[in-house]
Amino acid sequence: MGLSLFANLGILFVFKYFNFFIETFAEAFLLFGAPISYSSVQWILPVGISFYTFQTLSYTIDVYRKRMEPTDDIISFFAFVSFFPQLVAGPIERATNLLPQFQKKRVFTYSRGIDGLQLILGGLFKKMVIADNCALIVNKIFDNYTDYSGSTLFCGAIFFGFQIYGDFSGYSDIAIGTARLLGFDLRKNFNFPYLSINLVDFWRRWHISLSTWFRDYVYIPLGGNQVSTMRLIVNILIVFFVSGLWHGANITFVLWGLIHGVALICTIFIQKGTTSFFKNKKSIFWELLGIGITFCLVTLAWVFFRAEDSVQAYGYVSRIFSVTLFSLPEGHKGVLLLLLGYMTVEWLQRHREHLLDITYIHSKFIRYTIYYLTVFIVFYYAGDLQTFIYFQF
Known part of the structure; x- marks a missing residue:
């Protein structure tokens, strides 16, 4: 070994x-x-x-x-x-x-074929409509971040969050769907991560195959959570340091990992201290509040992941937290409406296996209308072709 x-x-x-x-x-x-x-x-x-x-x-x-x-x-x-x-x-x-x-022998079945094609179509939608339309805006804002208001820069960070999500989860869905057509079952890699109610929940839903790899082969061998409080903190920071470094040889990736590590540690201790308070707070309001806070934290951390260097990352974040944060963002309202509509669909499908898992709809006419409408949107509203972000890793 x-x-x-x-x-x-x-x-x-x-x-x-x-x-x-x-x-x-x-x-x-x-x-x-x-x-x-x-x-x-x-x-x-x-x-x-x-x-x-x-x-x-x-x-x-x-x-x-x-x-x-x-x-x-x-x-x-x-x-x-x-x-x-x-x-x-x-x-x-x-x-x-x-x-x-x-x-072992693999046998093609109709249900597996349908599921595989649903995954591929959903993946193409995420990549070509969501990610590629966000990419052009993200490139423009990050390359000229000193020219924009804090609200526009925050929107730029949101766009990058959806770019990397649509790009990577789209690829994963296409890969899993293609494998399913060939009779193979690959591990689920994303589970509606932007609907996470806290950072612990987020890392159970985002890049599942990598986070569980680090859990099983790094975190648990270090002692996991069956250790002292100080050792637990060290274990989490080691895992997120290595996770950031895995993404690339750049200090920005390391900072991104450590930001998530520190935020996750805070989340764990807040959960321990407020268990009794939130025990009976299971309403939709508290769920949406948790989703909103988690999404904002993840969005701000994405700035470090996207930035060319630590100087740009610091400059970008510092300009977000200026008085212009409360001004109206510049343009791109169409893409914001697209993302809002997309998240509404994810919310409706949050208990299903994937975005286009609609076999529960009994009407064949409605199902095929959704399929053809998705195909039309992919062809008509696809953004300029962008390479997959994770190809560089």
């Missing part, structure tokens, strides 16, 4: 983090007045390296922990590592779930 960890993490480090750590090391020496010369290497990052590295690590660790028997079918193993629907951007699969599916 040690050899596997060294090989997989070593390759990931060299390709993704070598230059980052060399430059950080040199900058640290510079702070003490001792500049050193160094040279960086311009690697071509292998596509999807972060995802299949974690998949192979999960296999090795699960075998080591005797949670599964090692496979002697090398074709199935490499098919598991390089399964094309989710190879580039997840979801991150576990060998215990996906590997056995290559070793």
